[in-house]
Amino acid sequence: MQVIWSFCLSVILILGWSNNAIAGELSARLANFPQWEKLTSVQPAKGDLVYPEWMAGTWQVTSTLVDLAAPLAPDIVTPGFAGNRRQLNQPVSFTVRFVKEKLPNVSLKIIPKIDTNSPFLVADRAFNSLNLARAYLGNEAVLSVKIDPDSPNRQITFLRGERQLVSIVTARATETTSEGKYITTEVFQQLFKGGSVPYLNSVESTTAYHKLSTLSPAIEADQVTAVYLSPQDPDYFTAGSRPVALYRYRLEFFPPN
Template sequence: MRQKFFFFLISILIIFTYTGPALAETILEINNFQPSKLYERKLIWPDWRFPSSIKRPGLKDDLIYPYWFEGVWDVTSEIESDQNKEPIFHSAKFIHNASGNLIADREYNTQSYALSTKTGGFLSVKNDPKSPNRQFAKLTEDRYLETKIIGRLQEKIDNNIFITDELFLQILHTPELSRVSQVETLTEFKKCGYNQNNDINLSGFNICGEQFQAIYNQPGQEFISLPIKTVKSKLILRKANYD
């Protein structure tokens, strides 16, 4: 149960906190007729290898979301392959920073998700004030979970589709030892109609997402490029009435 909690907590950290560009040149402006590197990686799922070309972010790099993410959203997250697992319902908020750019409210989003799972002994979450690429979650039994982004790419397909890919370290600290995992998460966000189809009403829309995750061996172990676990999830973001 705890292992599932840590994996799902990392999901929300990735989806609504750190999914962002390392440098301006990593933002690819492409059209529907030009190949997309991340879309092609999505198509070969689950036959992935450890990503070697993903870019390391700078210390202060943070995601600048498309304008259509602005506000507060009610989120449904569901694992596609687990029919017995109930969906997780939580909240996500996107706000403007001091520079006027749209970013995720990372502490709010992580806490909302973690409390919705009701597992794992979650107590609180804190961002690293020196970098948006690091976050700490305090757990019961003198444990805490550290996440650190070590690579990211993104592609803006058009005004309706936004794809991200990130590689990060998940470090579970306990009084006895620390356990490290390397996790890659690719997420495609797309504007969709209220019934999750492509018929988008100009007066409003949902955001539909597909998320693909792979866990690789921790650093220092015998390197194997194949993932040791894969998970696919579906996301639906609906604009909250209390925005």
């Protein structure tokens, strides 16, 4: 199941439209790592996430795993957790981009006085996810990434050997802090198909983006990805609302050469 975890990373830049979180909740969540439980204030995912204008364009991203935890060990440890320790402090680089699109047709009650005719900044989900997956798994292992044309919240990653990873965003929230950070969180279900038994779990990714006064890097981010057991797992009730694995990353965004 090492492949399963590697694709958890793809949530970094597959984000969608979001309601605001309770003030300060996401900031406190990052500060309290690794003392986490499932978020309760997220809202159902609808449409696409609008990013701040300072994230526009193409970026070379360096992602470094800086910490990890298995809160329920030794009783419950996710497959691949021990192997992921080898990635600690090993930077991985890939290219991402954010593009302008018209706002999707969703309820705008959460954003008053918004001009729905203006273009908004969103992640190029297929491009970003493909580059990220290949950076971790290799070009030959990842064939393509397809976004559902009817929903930016559902994507399929096609892998070598007729395997697939289906990722569906189910809930999310955002928060803007007084320090100028833009924080996003997403909860999604991922299903790995192609093995002897399909594998399902739940993942949450919370990321705080911060614009810097420098160009190298121009943006930094603190990200935590939490893995939760699905109801189909025999240890589901033992784990309860607690994550079984936590991974913390430092992200740095550099302008392209």
